[in-house]
Every structure is written in C-alpha cells, then in structure tokens.
Amino acid sequence: MLLSKYLLPTLKETPADAEITSHKLMIRAGMLRKVSAGIYNYLPLCLRVIKKIENIVRDEMDKAGALELLMPILTPAELWQESGRWTVYGKELMRMQDRHENEYALGPTHEEVITALARNEVKSYKQLPLCLYQIQDKFRDEVRPRFGVMRSREFIMKDAYSFHSSEKCLDNYYQIMYEAYSNIFKRCGLRFRAVLADSGAIGGDNTHEFMVLAQSGESRVISCPNDNCGYAATDETAKSKIFQPEKEEFLELRLVDTPSQKSIEEVSNFLKLPKYKLVKTLLYKYDDGVAAALIRGDCEVNEIKLKHILNTINLELADDKTIEEISGCEPGYAGPLNLKKQIKLICDSSLKQLTNFVVGANEKDKHYINVNHQRDFKIEKFYDIRLANPGDRCINCDAVLEEYRGIEVGQIFKLGTKYSAKMNAVYNAEDGKLKPFVMGCYGIGITRIVAAAIEQNNDEKGIVWPLNIAPFSVIILPLNKPNSEEFKIAEKIYNEIKIKNIDVVLDDRAVGPGFKFKDAELIGIPYQIIVGAKSLNEQSIEIGIRKTGEKILVKISEVSEKIEELLYEK
C-alpha cells in the first residue's frame, strides 16, 4: 500500500468532543469520523484493524466448531412479540415501520431470529449440538452514546448461538466458548479478566463477561487477589463477606427522640452509635407494588440483586408521597415496625447477626433503639441485596477483595430453554418426544475491541498497536523527497517485503521527515523501516520499534529477513 494513495486524514489537534484516549486517538489517527450521535464512518485504516480482529474471531469460532451465517439486520416485530421482548426490551430497541405500517426492529441481538431459524430447520437430536455465528452491524438506541465506538448506537458485533439436547452438553460447550474467548482476547493483545456477571435483558442463569482492564472502563469489577481463588465478578453480581458484630443480650425496645435526624450519618452521630448498629429501611416501587429493603447502615443496596428477588425489571426508590402513604410519616423515619401499610420486607443477611439495632419509628423525629428481629418484627428469610465493595472479604477464601475498572468486550450466557420454550422451538429427542432446544449465546463487541485495545496500548505519541491487530505491520519511511536515492531503496525494500505477504505500507508522500515520523507514531505501526542518509552511508537502514522506541541498525540486504524475524519469532 502506498500512503500517497491512501485516505489518512490525521490531525494535529484533538477534536473538542472526544473525551477518552481511544476516541481522541481514533479521530486523530484518521480512523474514525462521526456521522451522527453514536454513528460513525470507519475509515480505511480502522477497517483494516476491524478485519484483523474479525479474522481472529472467525478462526477461533471455527476451531470451536461454530458455523458462520448471516442474518438480517431488519427484523419483524412478530418475532420479538413471540419472545416477549417487543415490550421488555424497551427504548433501546430501534423500531421502525415499513410503507404498509408493519413494524420492525433493527437487530440489537438475534436470539429471536436464530431461534426461529432453528425451529424450522433443525428437527432431530442427531443434528445437535449446533452453533451458528455471524459478524454484523447491531443497533442499540443508547440513552447516551459516548466515548466514540465504546458506546455507539450502531456497532459491529460477533454473535453466536448454540443449540443442545441437554444442559450437560451446553455446560460443556460453554467451557469451549470460554476457552475460545480467552484465546481471542489473548491474540488481540489485550490484558483481560473473565468475570461473573448479571445476565441483564438477554436472560439466562450463568454468565461471564470478558473485561479489558482499563481506567476508562465503564464497568466496575470486584475481584479476589488470591490467584488460587480467582473470584471476580461485576459489581452488579459480586458477593462478599463483611464484618459481623458479636451478638448481644436483648435489651428493652425503646422509642427515642431524634429531632431532624434522618440520614444514617445524622442518626449515628446523634445517638453516638456506629453505623452498623443502624438499619436502613429503603422503600422501592416496582411494577405495581412497593417493597421495603432492609440493610445494615454501613452497607448499600445493590438494586440489580433486589430486582432479581422481586422478579421485576422496573425498580426505583419510592417518591416522598409513596413513602408517606406507606410509613405514615415524612421520609427519613421509615422502619419495619408499625408500618401504616403492610408491604413485603426484603431483609439483607447483614441483619442476621445484628442485635439491639436502630430503626426508624415511622413517626416524625423518632427512632426505635434496641430493636431485635424475630422479637420485634418477623423476618422470614434473609437475602443478599448488598453491594460488595473492595475491602470486603472473599466468600471463597477470605482474602481482602480488590476493585478495578474494565471495558466489557464479550459476554457468554447459558440461556437454557428461555427462548426455545417461549417460541416453541423443539426437536425430536432420542426418546421420540418433542423437546425445546437448550441454548447458549455468546457475543463479542468487535468495534469495542478496537477502542479497548487503544485504551490499553498508547503513549503520548499515539497508538501502539499489538502486532496481531495492527492495520499494517510495517511502515517504510524514506526521509528524502521522491526520486531521491532513499526513495529508490525504500521502494525496493517495499517490493521485497510485500511479496512475502506482510502488511506493509510505504510512506511515499512528498512531506518532510518530521511529518512522516509523527504520522507513523500516531497511527501506531509496530515496525518502521527508516531509510535516511544517516545510515545509508553504511549501506544500512534503521528499524524502529514503536513500542519501545528502540532503533536497530540493519544492512539493506538483510532488512526483509530481519523484519520476518521480528514479526514471526516474537
């Protein structure tokens, strides 16, 4: 490839609306241009990276026995209605009508389409297991697209779906996919962790997210530093152990004045009691009802966990009016005793050991002290609704948990029969009976990998591509003007390397050396072949290594050999 014929609009200045490193660099390096909010042109340099990643993904998917196919982007509403997601998916689903006013959605994921395909085409257990995948544009109408391709409304995703005749077979294949995913991210040169996660709108029980470690990541992961344990989970899912106070002898329940003391902080200071001796009562509205979540004062409620327990997707803290209706008093004094209306109590297990604690009295400016559950109010069951935090202890090995931030680049799910049962996707089992497919699904955000790779691999000069996903492996920089001696040698080296099937680009533009160096560094090509007068006297050129800044002097006659050595032996 000749750079003079390439579209490479690099910028000296950082665009005003880019916030994170990868977004800035993708724009400056001439990879990305915005078309509309969360919608982008991927310029040629970017597409080369995308294709490299796609090919790694294809290779690993094929090795895992998956078959590539291509489904439509435009999908009919009926399929989404069958699964129930036409309503459940909410506003993120991009919807549209055709001229006959039939409704469609631009696919954000393809469980429905693939399940409908399998329902029609896969009839027998003999055809199972089967895994199909595609690499395709996906649409999600994000509330707030941001950070360039990190959170965009149209993006490229690899989505795979597997069909099995038993849970056991799915478990087995899930493990194969786990390995395939690990290989993919390793080959892309990413530092990542697989963590336990919540399954969100796609559904299913068991799921791992693959997180690329980065400060700019939008996800928070709680992990165990003990390598033998390896526990790691997103903050939505993470469990932990916390400090448990000694049980005390029950003291007499008392109503005390706490004038204008509402928050845990205030009441704790006022009564001179540690926060863990207080119990928070939070009222939540969900679907048509209200529930009270009880948790120790030094802990926070994890709303995702609470959603699962209440089996709802709509959950929000109750407004002041609702609080008054339930507790009979203004917000700040709600408690489990004497509630005006009986509602469901969801009690966190942090209360289990707790004795003689404080709760709101459902009366203005009053709290109860020396409250004990079972004596003063009944708790039928304890749940885990607590947000895990770094500093808590690991549930497996008791080590102190850590926290880091990550970019989610992939997720694998066990769906079970969630979709096949609803959509009546059945096959003939060995015993002659009709059974719904047991399914799994597996996604990778291809374009998000591009951004994640840049987040992890950059310096003050620009991008530093991992070799396997670099748009070009080698860039040749003749430092003199066209038709000079340097240019002729550079062209010769270019032709030599090109026939070896190496991705090489020749910077044959009629610009100064500084310009060429800056661009080569900005776009992050791993190896530069520098052809300049300085070393030419000695019949040598320099090979610059982007990552280290190191320069190796090599005889002109040995350049292509040396390049091969660098590319294939490292």
Place this chain on the structure above:
RNA sequence: CGGGCAGUGGCGCAGUUGGUAGCGCACCUGCCUUGGGAGCAGGGGGUCGCUGGUUCAAGUCCAGUCUGCCCGACCA
C-alpha cells in the same frame, strides 16, 4: 428524562458598544527544504444551525426551534 454548556470554512477557535466575517491547522499553485508536523509568495473555500422578530443595519439583541457535548438518571 432532569441539570449545565455550545453551534461561525474540513478541524481547532476569535469576533468588543449592532456597522465590509477573521486567525491557526488542513487544502491548491510556485519556489525552496528533507533525520522530527520547516520556510517564503500567491490562492480557493462561509446563507455565522434553522425560523421568525426588533433595526437604516444582526454572527452580535429578542422569541421559538433543531442539533451536539458534558453531568446525572438509565443501560446487551
């Protein structure tokens, strides 16, 4: 959806009390230069987001509207 900010050549920005739309980068032509975004000379490119209003006169003032960005809420 709530709060804040902003829309002026491709990009980054300036434009004062209303009075001929400017600068840097990029682009084009020529000369010159080639180990770190060089220099000189010349040049092209704009209905100042849109609609309406005030005014002799609006990028500038007023009203409305659209779009974008940031924070929050939300989120495979």
